[in-house]
Amino acid sequence: MERQTTIKDIALALRLSTSTVSRALRDAPDVGEETRKAVKALAEELDYQPNKLALSLLKKQTNTIGLIIPNLDYVLATMVKGIDEVALEAGYTVMVCQSDESFGREIVNTKRLLDSLVDGFIISVSSETMIFEHIKKIQQKKKPLVLFDRTINSIAAPRVRLDNVEGGRIATQHLIDQGYKRIALLAGPENLNISNERMEGYLQTLKQNKIKVDKNLIIHCDFNQEYGKMATKELLTMKNRPDAIFAISDRLAIGALLAIKETGLKIPKDIGLVGFNNDPMTKLMTPTISSVEMFAFEMGKATAKIFLEMIHSETDMSDKEIIFKPKLFVRESSSRI
Amino acid sequence: MERQTTIKDIALALRLSTSTVSRALRDAPDVGEETRKAVKALAEELDYQPNKLALSLLKKQTNTIGLIIPNLDYVLATMVKGIDEVALEAGYTVMVCQSDESFGREIVNTKRLLDSLVDGFIISVSSETMIFEHIKKIQQKKKPLVLFDRTINSIAAPRVRLDNVEGGRIATQHLIDQGYKRIALLAGPENLNISNERMEGYLQTLKQNKIKVDKNLIIHCDFNQEYGKMATKELLTMKNRPDAIFAISDRLAIGALLAIKETGLKIPKDIGLVGFNNDPMTKLMTPTISSVEMFAFEMGKATAKIFLEMIHSETDMSDKEIIFKPKLFVRESSSRI
DNA sequence: TATACTCATGATAACGATGCCGGAAAGGGT
DNA sequence: ACCCTTTCCGGCATCGTTATCATGAGTATA
Secondary structure (H helix, E strand, C coil): CCCCCCHHHHHHHHCCHHHHHHHHHHHCCCCCCCHHHHHHHHHHHHCCCCCCHHHHHHHHCCCCCEECCCCCHHHHHHHHHHHHHHHHHHEEEEEECCCCCCCCHHHHHHHHHCCCCCCEEEEEEEEEEECHHHHHHHHCCCEEEEEECCCCCCCCCCCCCCCCCCCCHHHHHHHHHCCCCCEEEEECCCCHHHHHHHHHHHHHHHCCCCCCCCCHHEECCCCCCCHHHHHHHHHHHHCCCCCCECCCHHHHHHHHHHEEEEHHHCCCCCCCEEEECEEEHHCCCCCCEEECCCCCHHHHHHHHHHHHHHHCCCCCCCEEEEEECCECCCCCCCCCC | CCCCCCHHHHHHHHHCCCCHHHHHCCCCCCCCCCCCHHHCCCCCHHCCCCHHHHHHHHHCCEEEEEEEECCHHHHHHHHHHHHHHHHHHCCEEEEEECCCCCCHHHHHHHHHHHCCCCCCEEECCCCCCCCCCHHHHHHHHHCCCCCCCCCCCCCCCCEECCCCCHHHHHHHHHHHHHHCEEEEEEEECCCCHHHHHHHHHHHHHHHHCCCCCCHHHEEEHHHHHHHHHHHHHHHHHHCCCCCEEEEECCHHCCCCCCHHHHHCCCCCCCCCCEEEEECCCCHHCCCCCCEEEHHHHHHHHHHHHHHHHHHHHCCCCCEEEEECCCCCEEEECCCCC
C-alpha cells in the first residue's frame, strides 16, 4: 500500500505552510494567484487526493449510509438499486449488509455499522426481528434512520412503505370478482408487518363481500418457495379445499403453483392464484401468475431521498411517511372469466 | 448526532491520562489492576466505543472491502453473499457498488472507493469495460485487488473464475450427444472474457465432433432476456434453422425459450436448449431448462478468502488463480433421447 | 547507602486535514 | 510621516486514538 501524497508533501516541496496549500486547493479567497496555480499544478502532478478519513474525523461525517436488508431477492435488489442511484448522486456511498433473515446477523450488522460511523441508517428488518433494541440504540445515538418496506410501528422514524392493506384488498377482490369462493391465504411470518397488513386487506375484503373467514385457509410460512409448496399441498388435501390462493409473495406463489401442478388441478379453471411483488418470474411461469406490483425501484429512490432530507434538515421528521399504492397485474393464473 | 464518549472523557473523569486509559482498555501489560478495572467499568457505563475513524487514520487501514459488480442478478447476488459471509467473519465490511453494466459508472465507483480509502478491491467488470486504466490505477496505489467471475487477462492480479471453456464444452457436447446437429450459440458482448471462453469451448467441441462451424449461428448480444428473444427469433427464421441453442446465460436462454414457444416449435423434440448459471428460474420454466452450474456461493467465498490472504501476506500473489469446474444440470429442454 | 530495576503512569508526537488568529508586507489616504 | 486597510501567508489547536519515550515511586541488590 503506497503512501498517498498529502498536503504536507506539497507544502514542503513548495516551501509553503500546510494551511496555505489547503486553502489553495479549496479555492479559498486569501491565497495569491501564483501560489494557487503552483499548488494546483503540483497537486495534479503528484495525483493528490484529499484523505477522506482525516476529513471525516474532523467533520464527524463520513458520507456513508448503512443499509441493512434481509436478503437480496428481486424486490430488495431493485430497491437497493434505487437507493444506490440517489445516494451516489448526492455523494454518498452505501454499505449494504444482509441480515439473511437472521435476527442475530441483523444485530451484528447494526453494531458494526454503528461504530464504523456511518452517517445514518436505512433498514428493512429481518423476518425474525421482534425486539428492536438495536434500532432504538441507533436513535439514542441520534443517527438518522429511515425504515422502508418492512417497517416497524413501535419505532418513531420516517418510513417508506407500500399500502399493503390495499394490496391485500385488490388481490382478494380480484379473485372474488373472478368467481372464486374459497380463497386461501399464504401469509408470511406472523410478526412481520407487511404480512399482517396484506392479511388485513384480505380479511376486510372477504367481510365486505360477505364471505366467511375460514381460519384453516390461512397459513403462515417463511418466504421460501419450498414452504409455499408444502403449505399449498396441505391446503389441497383438505376435505373442503380452497378454489383460490392469494400468496403474500411471489416466491410463495411459485411454490403454490408447483404444488398445484403436481396435483393435476387446472389453473385458473379449478383454482386461481395471485402473488405479490410482481417479480419478473411471474411472467415466465406457465401459467403466468397474476401479481401485485410494489414499485420497488421508486420506493428505493424515495427512501434515499428522505434519508438525505433527514441528514440535511434539523427538523424532526419522525412522522414522515410515504406510502406507495400497489397495482395488480392480472395474468393467466387468475383469469377465468 | 450525539457526541460519542471518548477516551478523553474517561481520562478526565478518572483523573488519568489518555494513554493510561487507552492501555487499560486494550489490556496492555503495564497498567495497574485497579485502574484497569475502574477504566473498564466506566467505559461500560458510558457505552464507550472506540472511534474507528481515528483508528483508521492512524493505522492506515479501514477494514473495508470495495466490491464492484455489474449488477445484482442471481449469480452475482449469490457471490456477494459468499463474499459477505467470509468478510464479516474476518472483521471486514463490504462496500458494494453496482456499475449497472456501465463503464462510466464503474469508473466513478472505483474512484470513489479508491479515495474513500477501502483496504482493497474485489471486482467483476461491466460488459462495456474494454479499457482498464481505472483498474491499473488501483494497482499503482498498491491496493490489493482480486478479480472474480468476469476477469481480465491483461491485468496481473489474483483471480477466481469458472473454467468457462469447459462449461462451453460440456454444454455443447451434451447437445451433440442428444443428437442435435446444428447448434446455435447465443453469446454475450464480444469483449467479455466469460463469453469468449464459453464460445471457445463450443467451438472446440464442434471441431472435435467434426461439425462444421457456421458463423451465422453465432449471435452476440447483451445479457438480457429481450435480446435473447430477438436473437432467437432471427435464428429461427433462417432458411436452415438451428436445431439447438446454447445460451451463454440463463437470461438469454429464457428469452430463447419464449421465442421458441411463440413459433410453436417443440422443445426438446424440434429444438434443444441449454443455458448457463443454473439460475433457480431454469427449474421453474416450462419446459425446465438444462443449465451449467457455476457454484457462485463457493466462488464468492473463495474470492474473499484470497482477498484476505492478499491483505495479510506481503508476498506477490498476482498469478494466483482459482478455477472452479462447472457442472451441467440436464433438464427437459435438452433431453430427447 | 548508593545502584539498579520494576511497575505504573504521564507527556508528546503522529495520522491528514481544516479553521481561526495573528502578523508581515504593501498600498492608499490624510 | 502616520495610520489604516488589504493581501497573503504561517502557526497553532483540533478531531480520537496509539506508540514511543520519559518520569516517578517503590523495591530489591550489592
